Amino acid sequence: MIEKHWKEGLARRFGVAAERYEQNSEVQQNSAKILAELIKKHLSSHRPLRILEIGCGTGYLTRRLLPFFSKSEWVVTDISSDMIKICQHNISLENNVKATEIHFKVMDGETPDLSGSFDLICSNMAFQWFHDLKGSVEKLVTLLAPEGLLAFTTLDTGTFDCWNRCQQEMAIHRRGPHFVDVTTLWSNTDQYSVDIHRQTFLQLHNSALDFLRSLKEIGAHSSGLGQTPIAPGQLRSLMKKYESCFTDGTVEANYEIAFVLCSNKLPQQV
Numbered sequence: 462m463i464e465k466h467w468k469e470g471l472a473r474r475f476g477v478a479a480e481r482y483e484q485n486s487e488v489q490q491n492s493a494k495i496l497a498e499l500i501k502k503h504l505s506s507h508r509p510l511r512i513l514e515i516g517c518g519t520g521y522l523t524r525r526l527l528p529f530f531s532k533s534e535w536v537v538t539d540i541s542s543d544m545i546k547i548c549q550h551n552i553s554l555e556n557n558v559k560a561t562e563i564h565f566k567v568m569d570g571e572t573p574d575l576s577g578s579f580d581l582i583c584s585n586m587a588f589q590w591f592h593d594l595k596g597s598v599e600k601l602v603t604l605l606a607p608e609g610l611l612a613f614t615t616l617d618t619g620t621f622d623c624w625n626r627c628q629q630e631m632a633i634h635r636r637g638p639h640f641v642d643v644t645t646l647w648s649n650t651d652q653y654s655v656d657i658h659r660q661t662f663l664q665l666h667n668s669a670l671d672f673l674r675s676l677k678e679i680g681a682h683s684s685g686l687g688q689t690p691i692a693p694g695q696l697r698s699l700m701k702k703y704e705s706c707f708t709d710g711t712v713e714a715n716y717e718i719a720f721v722l723c724s725n726k727l728p729q730q731v
């Protein structure tokens with residue numbers, strides 16, 4: 462029940478941010494670009510018949526892949542109906558994807574209610590909001606067609622390193638999603654093959670407030686399940702401490718992005 466309530470809040474916050482999302486999401490845009498290239502390379506000899514996208518947002522990844530897989534049947538989903546509307550609108554502005562068969566659906570990617578199998582399941586920067594990342598991925602792998610590919614990015618451990626360290630030093634319990642160590646999580650999986658690589662992206666801000674505002678503007682400011690926001694006085698001290706970590710008048714936020722490719726085709730035994 463509490464989880465349902467939390468997810469409704471998450472969807473609402475992303476919905477409110479949907480219109481302005483693209484003004485403040487350079488990291489997400491760059492990550493979508495790299496993920497799209499990885500997918501195209503991986504599927505260069507195997508055009509997917511059916512594609513499922515999870516957490517489409519405003520459609521950064523969708524728009525990068527659609528022209529390339531324009532003959533596929535697409536199911537494009539997000540937990541926020543407002544994000545879906547913006548995604549739909551953005552796609553309608555693209556001239557080269559008119560012929561594609563696209564179905565839009567409001568759906569929680571952790572509890573997919575879909576039938577049939579998919580040759581490609583993809584997602585950019587949404588899985589960090591899952592409560593059970595590994596369990597959800599295992600569920601999604603079962604939706605893959607033989608030799609299908611599940612390709613996603615998520616925020617890895619170490620993201621917002623300095624901000625987290627400041628909270629630790631002030632004995633403040635960290636708010637927001639828990640960034641798991643993706644490599645450790647998949648260190649002993651033998652049901653499907655997993656390929657992970659990690660890349661750091663940096664975003665500079667004028668102040669700690671600017672950093673927090675940038676998260677709010679894209680809707681990524683939900684506290685974790687069952688957490689209350691930091692009290693205003695404590696937050697002011699935390700922002701001051703965060704700013705004191707930098708000497709040139711800007712603050713730096715690091716995004717550790719894991720690019721994960723899962724395939725239900727197991728590696729050849731030797």
Ligand SMILES: C[S@@+](CC[C@H](N)C(=O)[O-])C[C@H]1O[C@@H](n2cnc3c(N)ncnc32)[C@H](O)[C@@H]1O
Nearest residue numbers: 475489516517518539540541569570585587590
């Ligand atoms: C940071 S945005 C990324 C959006 C887009 N994929 C991009 O590359 O810009 C995260 C998106 O994931 C969606 N989301 C969060 N949790 C989700 C869930 N459990 N199932 C489906 N979508 C979810 C949000 O509504 C939001 O649109």
